[in-house]
Amino acid sequence: MTWWQRLWRRKKMEEQLEKELHFHLEQHASDLIARGQSQGEARREARLALGGPEQVKEKCRDARGSRWVEDFVQDARYAVRTFRQQPGFAAIALLTLALGSGATTVMFAVINGVLLKPLPYPEPERLLTLHEQDQATVYPFSYLNFLDCEREAHSLAAMAAMRNGGGTISEPGEPEYVSGRQISSKLFSTLGINLFRGRAFLPEEDRPGGSQAVIISYRLWKNRFGGDTGAIGRRLVFSGRPYTVVGIAPSGLELMGDADVFTALGQNTEPIMQNRDIHPGIRLLARLSSEVTLGKAQAELRLIARDLAERYPKSNEGHTITAQPLQQQLVGDVRSTLWLLLGAVSLVLLIACVNVASLLLARAISRERELAMRVALGAGRGRLVRQCLTESAVLALSGGVLGVLLAAIGVRPFVAFWPGDLPRAEEIHLDWRVLLFAVVASLVSGVLFGLAPALRAPARELEQALRAGGRTVVGSSRRLHSSFVVCEIALAVVLLVAAGLLGHTLLRLSSIDPGVDIHNLLTARVALSPGALANPATMRGAWRDLLDRVRQTPGVQSVALTDLVPMDSDENLIGYSTTPAMPPANQITLSLLTSVTPDYLKATGIPLRVGRFFEEQDRIGSETVVVIDEALAQRAFGNRKPIGSRLWVQFLGPAKVIGVVGHVRHWGLDADDQAKIREQMYFPFAQCPDQFLRLASSAMSLVMRTSVAPLNAVEAARREVRGVTNDQALYDVRTMEQIVSGTLARQRFLLLLFGVFSGLALLLACIGIYGVLAYLSRQRVPEFGVRMALGARSLDVMGLVLRQSLGMIFVGVVLGVAAALAAGRLLGRLVAGVRPAEPLTFTVMVSVLVLAALFASFLPARRASRMDPVSALRQE
Amino acid sequence: MTPPKSDLPQGTLDLLILKIIALGPVHGYAIAQRLEQVSRGVVQVPEGSLYPALHRLENRDFLAADWKETETGREAKFYRLTRKGRKQLEAEAASWERLIEAISLILGMADGGAQ
Numbered sequence: 001m002t003w004w005q006r007l008w009r010r011k012k013m014e015e016q017l018e019k020e021l022h023f024h025l026e027q028h029a030s031d032l033i034a035r036g037q038s039q040g041e042a043r044r045e046a047r048l049a050l051g052g053p054e055q056v057k058e059k060c061r062d063a064r065g066s067r068w069v070e071d072f073v074q075d076a077r078y079a080v081r082t083f084r085q086q087p088g089f090a091a092i093a094l095l096t097l098a099l100g101s102g103a104t105t106v107m108f109a110v111i112n113g114v115l116l117k118p119l120p121y122p123e124p125e126r127l128l129t130l131h132e133q134d135q136a137t138v139y140p141f142s143y144l145n146f147l148d149c150e151r152e153a154h155s156l157a158a159m160a161a162m163r164n165g166g167g168t169i170s171e172p173g174e175p176e177y178v179s180g181r182q183i184s185s186k187l188f189s190t191l192g193i194n195l196f197r198g199r200a201f202l203p204e205e206d207r208p209g210g211s212q213a214v215i216i217s218y219r220l221w222k223n224r225f226g227g228d229t230g231a232i233g234r235r236l237v238f239s240g241r242p243y244t245v246v247g248i249a250p251s252g253l254e255l256m257g258d259a260d261v262f263t264a265l266g267q268n269t270e271p272i273m274q275n276r277d278i279h280p281g282i283r284l285l286a287r288l289s290s291e292v293t294l295g296k297a298q299a300e301l302r303l304i305a306r307d308l309a310e311r312y313p314k315s316n317e318g319h320t321i322t323a324q325p326l327q328q329q330l331v332g333d334v335r336s337t338l339w340l341l342l343g344a345v346s347l348v349l350l351i352a353c354v355n356v357a358s359l360l361l362a363r364a365i366s367r368e369r370e371l372a373m374r375v376a377l378g379a380g381r382g383r384l385v386r387q388c389l390t391e392s393a394v395l396a397l398s399g400g401v402l403g404v405l406l407a408a409i410g411v412r413p414f415v416a417f418w419p420g421d422l423p424r425a426e427e428i429h430l431d432w433r434v435l436l437f438a439v440v441a442s443l444v445s446g447v448l449f450g451l452a453p454a455l456r457a458p459a460r461e462l463e464q465a466l467r468a469g470g471r472t473v474v475g476s477s478r479r480l481h482s483s484f485v486v487c488e489i490a491l492a493v494v495l496l497v498a499a500g501l502l503g504h505t506l507l508r509l510s511s512i513d514p515g516v517d518i519h520n521l522l523t524a525r526v527a528l529s530p531g532a533l534a535n536p537a538t539m540r541g542a543w544r545d546l547l548d549r550v551r552q553t554p555g556v557q558s559v560a561l562t563d564l565v566p567m568d569s570d571e572n573l574i575g576y577s578t579t580p581a582m583p584p585a586n587q588i589t590l591s592l593l594t595s596v597t598p599d600y601l602k603a604t605g606i607p608l609r610v611g612r613f614f615e616e617q618d619r620i621g622s623e624t625v626v627v628i629d630e631a632l633a634q635r636a637f638g639n640r641k642p643i644g645s646r647l648w649v650q651f652l653g654p655a656k657v658i659g660v661v662g663h664v665r666h667w668g669l670d671a672d673d674q675a676k677i678r679e680q681m682y683f684p685f686a687q688c689p690d691q692f693l694r695l696a697s698s699a700m701s702l703v704m705r706t707s708v709a710p711l712n713a714v715e716a717a718r719r720e721v722r723g724v725t726n727d728q729a730l731y732d733v734r735t736m737e738q739i740v741s742g743t744l745a746r747q748r749f750l751l752l753l754f755g756v757f758s759g760l761a762l763l764l765a766c767i768g769i770y771g772v773l774a775y776l777s778r779q780r781v782p783e784f785g786v787r788m789a790l791g792a793r794s795l796d797v798m799g800l801v802l803r804q805s806l807g808m809i810f811v812g813v814v815l816g817v818a819a820a821l822a823a824g825r826l827l828g829r830l831v832a833g834v835r836p837a838e839p840l841t842f843t844v845m846v847s848v849l850v851l852a853a854l855f856a857s858f859l860p861a862r863r864a865s866r867m868d869p870v871s872a873l874r875q876e
Numbered sequence: 877m878t879p880p881k882s883d884l885p886q887g888t889l890d891l892l893i894l895k896i897i898a899l900g901p902v903h904g905y906a907i908a909q910r911l912e913q914v915s916r917g918v919v920q921v922p923e924g925s926l927y928p929a930l931h932r933l934e935n936r937d938f939l940a941a942d943w944k945e946t947e948t949g950r951e952a953k954f955y956r957l958t959r960k961g962r963k964q965l966e967a968e969a970a971s972w973e974r975l976i977e978a979i980s981l982i983l984g985m986a987d988g989g990a991q
Contacts, residue, residue, distance in 0.1 A: 016943075020904060020953045021927065027905040027950075051924030059925070063932035 017060055021053055054378030062380065071383070075390035083395070089363065090395075093356045096764065097399025100352030101445070102406030103757075105430075105438045107342045109411050112437070113428030115335060119327055120252075120427075122192040123287075127326040128156075128294070130284035130301065134318045137573065137590065137676075139279040142315070143265070145308060146184075146282060149321065152304050155297040157289040160187035161265055162255060163282045167239030168527055168727055169261070173224050177527050177729040180238070180261035182268055183215075187255075190287050196221075198232045198247030206266035214243035215262040218251035238263070240530020240727075252426060271691045276315035277650075280695065285326065298323050317584050330423050336830045337746065344495060344757050349445060351491045351761050355768045357449035358484040360392060362775045364453035392450025393443065400442025404435065419745030452480060481772045485805075486812040488765040492849055493816025494823050495758035500845040501824055502751040505670075505833045506744060514740055515664035516566050517605025521736035522710035523565045524702050524717070529725045536690040539697050543685075546728070547597065549720040555713035556704050560600040561685055563699040564592070566664045567739050573677060575650045578636050582648060591632055591679040592666060593649075595688055595696060601661065603705045611643040611659030619686040624652055627659040632679035651692070652683060668743035670833035702730070710735045747831060762849065766856040769805060774860040777801050785869045794865035801864050805857035813846055889929050891972060894957065894965040897939065903952040904930060930955060938964050 025046045032042035050056060083090040118124045130149070132139040141149075141161065150159045165182040168175050185206035188195060196218055205213045214236055216224075225231040225245075236243045238261055249262065265282075272278045288297055301321040309316040364371075371384060379387075408430055415425050532542035543561060550559045564572050575588035582588065598614045600606075609630060618625050626647060633642045642657045649655050664680060665672035672678060688696050702721075706713045714733055721730045741748070777784070784797050824836035896902065896910050907930075908923050933939045938961035944954045957965065 016953065019951070023903070023950060023952050024905045024908075024923075024927075027952075030948075049923050051922065056924050056927055059928035060931040063928045064935045 013064075017057055021050070021056060025050060025053075052378060058378045058380060058383070062383075071386060072390060075387045076394050078387070079391040079394040082391070086363075089359060092767075093359055093395055094399050094402060096352045096355050097396060097442070097445070098402035098406055099760065100349035101400050101403030101438060101442050102410065103345045103403075104342070104349045104441055105403055105407035105434060106411050106414055107338070107345045108437045108441075109407060109430055109434045110415065110422075110428055111338050111342060112431070112433050114422065114424045115331055115338060116433070117424075117427050119330075124327065125325065126157075126288040126290075127191070128286045128288060128297070128323045129326050129329045130159075130286055130321060130323050132279065132305075132319050133322050134320070138322075139319075141282040141284050142276045142279050143268075143273040143282060144276050145316070145321075146284060148308060149284075149301070149304055150184075152307075153286070153297070153300055155289055155292040155300045156286040158186050158190040159284065159286040160184045160190040161282045161284050162187060163265060163280060165261075165263060165268075166259075166527070167261070168530060168729060169224070169236065169238050170240070170530075170727055171235065171237035175727045175729070177731050178220070178260040179257070180263065181255060181259045182265040183255075183262050184265045187262075187285065190285050192287070193250060193253075195247040196250045197229070198245070200247060201264045206264045208267060208269050210264060210267055212241060212243045212267070213246040213264065214238060215247040215249055216245055217249050217253070217258065217260045217262075219258075220260040221248045236261075240533070254424075254426070270694050272695050276312055286323065294323065294325070318587075334423060337750070340750070340827070340830055341753060344498065344754060347491050347495055348757050348760055348764075349441070351488050351764045351768075353445045353449040354484050354487050354491075355764050355771075356392075356395070357452050358481060358768055358772055360395075360449060361453045361480060361484070362771065364388065388453055389447065389450050392453075393446045396442040396446025396450075397439070400438050403442065404430070404438045407434075407438070417749070419742070419749045478776060481776060482804075482808050485765075485769050485772050485808040486815065488761075488768045489809055489812025489849065489853060490816035490819060492758065492761040492765040493813055493846060494820045495754065495761045496845040496849055497817075497820035497842055498823055498827055499751065499754040499758040500841040501827055501834050501836070501838060502747060502754055502831070504838055504841045505831070505835070506747050506751055509669045509744055509747065509833050512665065512669050514567060514669060515606060515662050516736060518736040518740050520706045520708075520710050521604065522702075522704045522706055522713060522717075523568075523732075523734055523736060523739065524704075524714075524730045525732040526700055526702055526721060527729050527731065528697055528700075529723060529728045531725055531727070533694060533697065536693045539693050540686075542723075543597075543697070543700070546721060546723070549723075550702065550704065550717055553713065553716045553720050555706050555708040555716060557707050558599045558602040559702060559704045560603045561597045561700050562594055562600060562703055563596075563685075563696055563701070564594040564666075565701050565703070565739065566604065566736070567666055567668060567743055571666075574652075574681070576636075576681065577648045578645075580648055580654065582650070588650075589635075589679075590677050591628075591681045592677060594680065594682050595685045596682050597685050600682070600703070603703045605705070606664060607662040609660040609662060611657070613659050613661070614682075614684040614686075616686075618684045620689075622687075624655040624687055625658045625684065626652070626655040627661055627682040628657055629661055629663045629680040631663045632681055633660045635679055647681075649681070649683075651689070652687075655683065668832070669740065670744065670747065674832070701732075703736075747833065750831060762852055765849070766852050769808070769853050770856040770859060773801060773805055773857050774863075776804065777860050777864040780864070781867065784864055784867065785871075788869035798861045798865040801861035802854070802857060805853070805861075809850060809853045809857075813850065816849075817842065817846065888972070889925065890933060891965070891968045893926075893929055893933065894938065894961060894968070897955050898957050898962065898965055901942070901944075901954040901956040903946070903954050905952075907955075933961070937961075 025043070028046035028049065029039070029042040032045055033039060037045070047053075119127065121127060130141070132141055132145060140163075143161070146159075146161045150161075153159065161184040163182045164179070166177060166179045168177050183201070185201040185203050188200045195215070198215070200215070201213055202210075204210050216231075216236065221227060221231055225234065231245055231248065234245050236245055243263070270280075272280045286297075288294065301323055305316070305319055305321040309319060374384060375381075411428060411430065415422055415428055418425070526546065528539065528542050528546075532538050547559060547561065550556060564570060572593050573590045574593040575582070575590055577583060577589065596614070598616060598618075601608055601613045611627070613627055614625065626649065628636070628642065628647075636642070636647065637645060642660055645657050646654050647657060661682070663678070666680065667675040667678070685696070685700075702717075704710070704713065704717065711733075714730075718730045721728050784792075784800075787797065787800075788794075820842070821837060824834070828834045828836035892911060893907060896907050896914075902910070904927060908926055911926075930939065934941060934955070937958055939955045940958050941953050941955050943951055946952050
């Protein structure tokens with residue numbers, strides 16, 4: 001018989017069991033009567049010999065394997081029935097659990113999508129990213145090094161390069177700036193994916209002078225070509241050049257963010273592509289050959305790098321090539337934030353569990369009489385434990401289902417709220433892994449909070465319980481209750497202190513002067529008219545013209561160009577020396593380099609310390625000049641006077657220092673102090689050598705000081721920028737305030753979440769304290785009655801209750817502070833700017849908790865103190 | 877004076893039940909009586925644990941049961957041994973004999989053990 005057959009025949013089985021035992025008793029009795037005993041006596045003796053019939057039946061049922069299924073169904077139905085009878089209890093418990101498990105599920109869904117799910121390419125674990133690296137810095141590749149590497153690396157089955165290359169599409173349709181990528185021909189085959197339509201670039205198209213082919217994104221195909229299947233072979237004018245569409249990328253393809261236009265990297269004929277010294281933002285993807293380990297590939301790449309360094313010592317000295325798995329690189333430092341949040345959210349779930357456990361325990365104690373009755377009627381101890389666990393499992397699973405519903409609603413807003421771009425955000429769904437996690441998490445928490453009441457339930461003296469009817473509390477349950485409260489307080493302290501540390505950090509960082517006057521400052525990227533890019537002279541002219549027109553815009557006080565927006569996540573490093581002899585590449589001192597126009601200081605509000613800033617006469621042909629910041633002045637010249645001294649700068653040659661300006665916290669308010677390269681150097685855009693002008697022009701941003709709210713000046717500026725040819729676009733418009741607050745986005749985001757979590761924890765802990773104390777003092781009503789009858793005043797009774805709660809609070813706070821010190825150290829390591837042990841924060845947050853906890857215990861204390869001693873004594 | 881009754885050694889109740897049932901189909905009460913008679917009151921079998929044992933053995937397919945009338949005309953559940961039960965009985969009986977032999981060997985050794 002299988003268990004389900006037994007389940008069906010259960011009723012019959014019960015009848016037969018009853019009949020079998022009945023027969024036994026009758027037979028025994030009639031034997032005894034035959035031996036001369038009276039009928040009554042005989043029945044009594046037979047019954048004594050057998051033992052309690054209900055106990056025997058219960059053991060018989062246990063002896064049959066199917067018991068747990070039958071019991072589970074029965075218990076689950078019973079549990080639902082009892083919860084319905086206590087809707088208040090059930091609602092609080094369910095809500096607590098739903099919040100806890102909902103928040104945990106959201107965090108897991110994000111972790112699952114971002115960190116755990118494999119990349120959407122075949123054999124994603126074989127995909128790597130490659131970098132050039134020296135002791136100080138990680139570089140993108142230079143194009144020539146990529147070509148050598150691709151030719152020589154045998155441990156890599158395929159390798160591809162890509163680089164940002166946006167531009168303006170002027171045909172078909174309205175002119176529009178779109179983001180683009182310049183890619184090498186093997187990109188799609190390296191990733192292992194097919195194009196949606198058409199083909200990838202041929203090797204001969206990936207060369208200077210190859211036919212002008214272009215691949216477009218699925219979205220662009222839908223928007224510009226209306227999803228027409230005849231789009232392949234059509235004409236597309238991009239950055240002023242005509243191309244033929246040869247392929248359509250699959251939808252949802254993300255390569256360094258999404259892009260609309262892909263052109264062949266090999267057709268880029270700018271001089272920067274032929275210079276090994278320059279690393280024009282080329283990212284490398286590679287696929288490991290089968291049966292080659294990552295370690296072996298890394299070793300081969302190191303050899304190639306050493307070989308390149310020997311052949312090209314000037315540019316490659318000290319450079320090595322590193323490879324790391326693509327997924328690891330994509331996810332980057334989001335990993336620590338996510339695990340941190342999952343940790344915090346688990347603490348909330350833990351508090352929720354403790355809370356429900358103490359509710360259940362209180363309920364179990366008041367049900368003592370019921371349980372004792374069940375034992376008397378034949379229930380075994382194991383059976384009762386199982387029943388209690390079933391009840392909590394029912395509770396936990398219902399809470400879990402509600403939690404999943406909450407998570408389904410909450411996960412999208414959470415992702416949208418993430419500061420900056422969450423990598424792989426499109427991969428976040430509630431899939432089976434997330435559901436499995438939710439079920440397991442709720443079951444584990446069900447066992448966690450169900451175990452304590454379950455294990456203590458049958459452990460009591462039967463007779464005593466029946467007599468007392470659940471009115472007395474033995475020491476063990478009071479200790480258990482107190483330890484619940486202690487746990488809750490300790491956990492709440494950890495979360496509160498973490499939130500406090502983050503809040504303090506944010507306050508401290510926000511008050512730091514970024515070095516730029518961030519109010520009324522607008523920044524925007526500009527794409528010059530493709531026609532103006534013809535030669536250096538037209539480019540210089542176009543920029544001069546553009547500045548003049550924007551300067552005339554109403555609401556704009558001053559305007560300048562820069563190739564590096566302050567505090568934007570971008571960098572441009574250059575080596576310099578105070579002596580004419582440049583040290584070798586791996587020992588050179590680096591500085592940030594920014595190329596700007598003369599009004600840059602006026603627009604940004606960066607203070608001039610000594611000397612002068614650039615003027616119109618600093619142009620190509622005049623003496624090369626630079627302006628340095630305080631940090632570089634200190635580092636290069638110490639106490640000597642920098643003005644009039646010379647610096648030898650890579651690519652610029654000897655340059656005269658004409659001014660010193662204030663330091664800008666380029667790496668962010670939080671991270672700038674720890675940044676490896678803080679020094680800053682400015683040089684006039686007008687002195688940019690012709691060979692770099694095209695590259696520089698593609699990186700230029702406008703900075704505008706406005707007299708009105710900066711975003712109000714955007715439209716007018718946009719009109720001016722469009723120009724006579726109507727094909728210059730302003731894009732990436734941001735205010736400086738947005739950029740600065742963006743550098744603190746991570747801290748602010750964490751603070752908000754920790755704030756919510758710790759608020760939740762505080763609330764739950766207070767509810768827990770209130771519940772436990774209310775329960776404990778109700779149990780002590782007779783004791784208080786006696787005390788009051790013997791002369792205790794209501795204040796004394798209140799003191800009694802409060803003292804009990806103070807004891808729990810004290811222990812909880814001590815444990816919590818110890819744990820918070822450890823948590824603070826972790827936070828300090830993971831979040832820039834957090835100092836792990838700030839006594840002030842600890843004091844404030846602990847005080848908040850103690851006050852809230854005291855308030856929660858004050859209510860039951862007051863109720864206890866106000867009771868009427870006579871009626872209290874009558875209860876006994 | 878009646879000798880003090882000892883408890884049944886662990887695991888032997890099943891063996892005794894199987895042996896009794898092996899003699900022919902029998903109901904629970906009769907098994908209890910047979911146990912008492914055969915052991916001459918030396919061994920105490922709590923009747924309360926007889927039925928759980930029967931159900932356990934039935935559940936493991938060592939026993940099968942039919943409802944039949946007794947000679948007094950009442951319906952009772954008669955247990956009989958299955959093929960699997962008979963094998964189990966043989967195996968358990970054999971291992972019990974080995975155990976007894978080993979124990980009596982040790983006990984017998986006690987006299988001349990000093991050599």
